[in-house]
Amino acid sequence: xxxxxxxxxxxxxxxxxxxxxxxxxxxxxxxxxxxxxxxxxxxxxxxxxxxxxxxxxxxxxxxxxxxxxxxxxxxxxxxxxxxxxxxxxxxxxxxxxxxxxxxxxxxxxxxxxxxxxxxxxxxxxxxxxxxxxxxxxxxxxxxxxxxxxxxxxxxxxxxxxxxxxxxxxxxxxxxxxxxxxxxxxxxxxxxxxxxxxxxxxxxxxxxxxxxxxxxxxxxxxxxxxxxxxxxxxxxxxxxxxxxxxxxxxxxxxxxxxxxxxxxxxxxxxxxxxxxxxxxxxxxxxxxxxxxxxxxxxxxxxxxxxxxxxxxxxxxxxxxxxxxxxxxxxxxxxxxxxxxxxxxxxxxxxxxxxxxxxxxxxxxxxxxxxxxxxxxxxxxxxxxxxxxxxxxxxxxxxxxxxxxxxxxxxxxxxxxxxxxxxxxxxxxxxxxxxxxxxxxxxxxxxxxxxxxxxxxxxxxxxxxxxxxxxxxxxxxxxxxxxxxxxxxxxxxxxxxxxxxxxxxxxxxxxxxxxxxxxxxxxxxxxxxxxxxxxxxxxxx
Amino acid sequence: xxxxxxxxxxxxxxxxxxxxxxxxxxxxxxxxxxxxxxxxxxxxxxxxxxxxxxxxxxxxxxxxxxxxxxxxxxxxxxxxxxxxxxxxxxxxxxxxxxxxxxxxxxxxxxxxxxxxxxxxxxxxxxxxxxxxxxxxxxxxxxxxxxxxxxxxxxxxxxxxxxxxxxxxxxxxxxxxxxxxxxxxxxxxxxxxxxxxxxxxxxxxxxxxxxxxxxxxxxxxxxxxxxxxxxxxxxxxxxxxxxxxxxxxxxxxxxxxxxxxxxxxxxxxxxxxxxxxxxxxxxxxxxxxxxxxxxxxxxxxxxxxxxxxxxxxxxxxxxxxxxxxxx
Numbered sequence: 014x015x016x017x018x019x020x021x022x023x024x025x026x027x028x029x030x031x032x033x034x035x036x037x038x039x040x041x042x043x044x045x046x047x048x049x050x051x052x053x054x055x056x057x058x059x060x061x062x063x064x065x066x067x068x069x070x071x072x073x074x075x076x077x078x079x080x081x082x083x084x085x086x087x088x089x090x091x092x093x094x095x096x097x098x099x100x101x102x103x104x105x106x107x108x109x110x111x112x113x114x115x116x117x118x119x120x121x122x123x124x125x126x127x128x129x130x131x132x133x134x135x136x137x138x139x140x141x142x143x144x145x146x147x148x149x150x151x152x153x154x155x156x157x158x159x160x161x162x163x164x165x166x167x168x169x170x171x172x173x174x175x176x177x178x179x180x181x182x183x184x185x186x187x188x189x190x191x192x193x194x195x196x197x198x199x200x201x202x203x204x205x206x207x208x209x210x211x212x213x214x215x216x217x218x219x220x221x222x223x224x225x226x227x228x229x230x231x232x233x234x235x236x237x238x239x240x241x242x243x244x245x246x247x248x249x250x251x252x253x254x255x256x257x258x259x260x261x262x263x264x265x266x267x268x269x270x271x272x273x274x275x276x277x278x279x280x281x282x283x284x285x286x287x288x289x290x291x292x293x294x295x296x297x298x299x300x301x302x303x304x305x306x307x308x309x310x311x312x313x314x315x316x317x318x319x320x321x322x323x324x325x326x327x328x329x330x331x332x333x334x335x336x337x338x339x340x341x342x343x344x345x346x347x348x349x350x351x352x353x354x355x356x357x358x359x360x361x362x363x364x365x366x367x368x369x370x371x372x373x374x375x376x377x378x379x380x381x382x383x384x385x386x387x388x389x390x391x392x393x394x395x396x397x398x399x400x401x402x403x404x405x406x407x408x409x410x411x412x413x414x415x416x417x418x419x420x421x422x423x424x425x426x427x428x429x430x431x432x433x434x435x436x437x438x439x440x441x442x443x444x445x446x447x448x449x450x451x452x453x454x455x456x457x458x459x460x461x462x463x464x465x466x467x468x469x470x471x472x473x474x475x476x477x478x479x480x481x482x483x484x485x486x487x488x489x490x491x492x493x494x495x496x497x498x499x500x501x502x503x504x505x506x507x508x509x510x511x512x513x514x515x516x517x518x519x520x521x522x523x524x525x526x527x528x529x530x531x532x533x534x535x536x537x538x539x540x541x542x543x544x545x546x547x548x549x550x551x552x
Numbered sequence: 553x554x555x556x557x558x559x560x561x562x563x564x565x566x567x568x569x570x571x572x573x574x575x576x577x578x579x580x581x582x583x584x585x586x587x588x589x590x591x592x593x594x595x596x597x598x599x600x601x602x603x604x605x606x607x608x609x610x611x612x613x614x615x616x617x618x619x620x621x622x623x624x625x626x627x628x629x630x631x632x633x634x635x636x637x638x639x640x641x642x643x644x645x646x647x648x649x650x651x652x653x654x655x656x657x658x659x660x661x662x663x664x665x666x667x668x669x670x671x672x673x674x675x676x677x678x679x680x681x682x683x684x685x686x687x688x689x690x691x692x693x694x695x696x697x698x699x700x701x702x703x704x705x706x707x708x709x710x711x712x713x714x715x716x717x718x719x720x721x722x723x724x725x726x727x728x729x730x731x732x733x734x735x736x737x738x739x740x741x742x743x744x745x746x747x748x749x750x751x752x753x754x755x756x757x758x759x760x761x762x763x764x765x766x767x768x769x770x771x772x773x774x775x776x777x778x779x780x781x782x783x784x785x786x787x788x789x790x791x792x793x794x795x796x797x798x799x800x801x802x803x804x805x806x807x808x809x810x811x812x813x814x815x816x817x818x819x820x821x822x823x824x825x826x827x828x829x830x831x832x833x834x835x836x837x838x839x840x841x842x843x844x845x846x847x848x849x850x851x852x853x854x855x856x857x858x859x860x861x862x863x864x865x866x867x868x869x870x871x872x873x874x875x876x877x878x
Contacts, residue, residue, distance in 0.1 A: 017752040017753075018601045018602055018748065018749035018750075018752070019558070019601075019602050019749070019750075019752060019753045021599075021601065022570075022599050022601040022602045022603070023568055023570075025598045025599045025601075025866075026568060026569075026570040026598060026599075026864055026865070026866065027568075028598070029598045029864070029865040029866025029867075030864075030865040030866075032865075032866075187831075191599075211830075211831045212831045215598070215829075215830040215831050216598055216599065216829065216830065216831055217598040217599075217866055237830070238833055238838065239868060240594055240596060240833075240841060240868050240869075240870040241838075241841060241842055241845040241870070242845060242870070243594070243844070243845060243848065243870030243871050243872045244848050244849075244850045244852075244853045244870075244871050244872055244873045245853065245870065245871040246869070246870040246871075247863050247868065247869045247870070333744070333748070349811065
């Protein structure tokens with residue numbers, strides 16, 4: 014019988030009483046110590062250099078170093094591709110003479126590792142797994158060592174883990190950790206780059222945490238925030254004896270710091286639009302507040318902060334049954350997404366999936382031009398907004414008794430996010446303003462234009478509802494197949510629903526979500542970008 | 553008496569200290585209320601799973617102690633003329649069958665040296681309509697007089713079960729408390745996950761020998777006599793995004809997690825309990841708690857009474873007393 018939430022909670026509170034950490038330190042493994050030094054030096058030499066090339070170099074240096082630090086397979090394994098990574102790095106660094114010496118030294122270290130492939134960390138971790146009783150029952154191994162996919166961890170490694178300790182569980186996300194309890198958790202790193210670092214120490218899902226580290230990685234538990242002084246305060250007590258912290262090598266820090274902070278900044282810089290002073294552009298561009306979502310397959314997407322995406326991790330990971338999703342799709346606000354969530358995104362086609370499916374239904378019913386006919390006013394409005402700015406149109410609307418809280422909202426009417434303004438009167442006033450400003454629709458008479466389009470837009474809404482039902486059914490059917498076939502959902506699972514013309518969707522695992530919202534151009538929303546590529550946006 | 557908490561398989565044999573602490577916290581917040589003062593209790597926990605339900609249970613138990621709506625003799629004689637009341641009249645010749653009746657309070661007068669309060673009945677049945685009952689201090693319990701209507705036999709059955717539990721945990725329990733429609737506790741949480749977490753929890757009470765063990769599912773205890781919608785009963789469940797009416801005020805509100813915490817300024821409650829997992833205590837949660845610490849007025853905290861000696865490991869707690877309106 015699987016433990017209930019209450020029993021798990023009871024174990025967690027019990028773990029809190031005697032929680033302890035053990036470190037298994039690998040001393041004197043010179044190649045890793047030297048690699049950490051050289052890569053750290055490159056970061057120091059590059060200093061504050063910005064730009065796509067430097068971002069790419071940093072990312073590749075970080076990737077190579079992290080692969081070596083976190084890999085558990087022999088260093089000559091094709092699964093981690095050290096030789097290919099080195100060649101790639103050399104290629105991008107060839108025009109930067111200041112780091113030539115460091116790259117050569119890194120080359121020597123990588124060659125040495127490939128020729129002497131015994132991986133001491135891998136051996137230590139597998140030793141711990143082998144000695145676990147009951148073939149690993151109650152043991153967890155943390156695979157979420159970095160944000161995104163952990164370098165050096167590929168399917169063959171998981172197969173080997175399953176072979177050695179078939180009952181051990183792989184902890185790949187905060188959600189997974191939070192829904193299980195363990196007798197022992199093995200952390201094959203210092204954890205400082207892990208997105209679940211805090212939880213490993215503070216959520217007491219295990220009574221014992223075994224960290225396997227190279228000397229240079231260092232080891233210390235995360236800072237534990239206490240409540241501020243209250244009228245009455247009782248602070249944390251208990252917990253078992255903790256080992257003495259081990260300081261990391263000084264070269265560890267700049268790389269981790271870059272990954273933690275400047276990596277985000279570089280993404281933000283590339284995404285962000287400088288909003289002109291309001292008086293300057295007065296809403297001539299459509300800018301939205303969005304979050305950067307890093308996906309586990311090393312890609313990213315910008316999604317509007319208040320937008321709701323389909324999130325299916327509870328279903329796929331067995332926390333809820335399909336029955337719960339019969340009536341309502343599981344949706345999550347973008348600003349509430351967390352690492353480990355599984356979100357469904359559109360990966361091909363012209364736009365929103367709902368629109369494509371609705372168009373498909375319209376075409377089959379002989380109304381393929383309905384959308385173009387009904388929504389031609391959106392392009393006319395967009396042209397008017399680019400000319401006058403949203404502020405001017407908002408003032409005119411207000412004069413006709415339609416107050417608009419934020420004039421920039423008018424831009425939303427030019428998109429597929431909403432089909433039409435909420436009332437026919439508002440739409441009529443908007444169309445009349447367009448006519449008065451020299452932006453007429455096809456009809457000579459604005460009233461006729463309004464009444465024709467309002468009816469057609471009503472029909473479009475009906476088709477959207479129909480499409481929504483069909484998508485839900487198809488998606489549930491697809492998810493049911495995924496679950497019943499036992500398909501492991503890795504970083505990304507692509508699939509198409511319904512007819513060919515409806516395009517492709519994918520379930521992506523969220524690796525991280527930017528804590529800050531950025532003001533971005535609307536045309537960047539929803540575009541999935543490979544962040545290991547040099548150019549983030551080709552405008 | 554022993555209280556136990558367990559899952560449905562009754563695998564946990566004694567009441568863990570963390571359960572006791574959380575029930576205590578709910579209880580204390582319900583009994584410690586002072587006009588013009590709001591108390592915020594922030595608790596950092598290793599896990600929030602099941603915790604808010606236990607806090608809710610504590611607040612219900614606490615509400616029994618402060619319940620003042622029982623129509624005892626003193627209440628009955630102090631109410632004004634024409635106050636509508638509900639009572640149950642035993643049918644002649646039957647042992648258990650009682651007829652629910654409606655009426656209004658009449659005058660107080662001495663009859664044969666005994667003080668009585670008259671109740672004038674209103675009924676569709678001729679034999680009861682406009683008839684009078686003279687209630688004495690001795691006979692008051694026989695009529696089950698209440699300010700709210702009596703329940704159907706089905707609900708009565710549920711109340712009987714619930715009364716079994718609450719009468720064991722609170723010496724001041726009265727059936728009137730169960731019948732009252734007042735919401736004692738608002739719980740803001742992710743409702744689907746909450747229901748999944750608590751559906752299996754069993755609270756057992758034991759007096760003397762195991763013959764007298766009673767088991768109750770926690771959701772039933774919290775739900776009271778209502779159906780499964782958590783809207784009527786003593787504890788109201790609400791999603792973080794639900795907009796509550798501006799004039800609703802609750803004796804206790806429990807904000808379960810960071811999403812619920814975001815609504816802290818919109819919820820009117822005498823006392824508020826904020827539950828966060830330690831890892832959820834991030835910058836945005838910290839900024840709310842700092843607001844509380846800055847606005848606190850330590851002199852306003854009522855006597856906190858006896859606190860549990862030590863909090864369970866992994867738990868941290870702070871109370872902030874604020875002037876109402878701040």
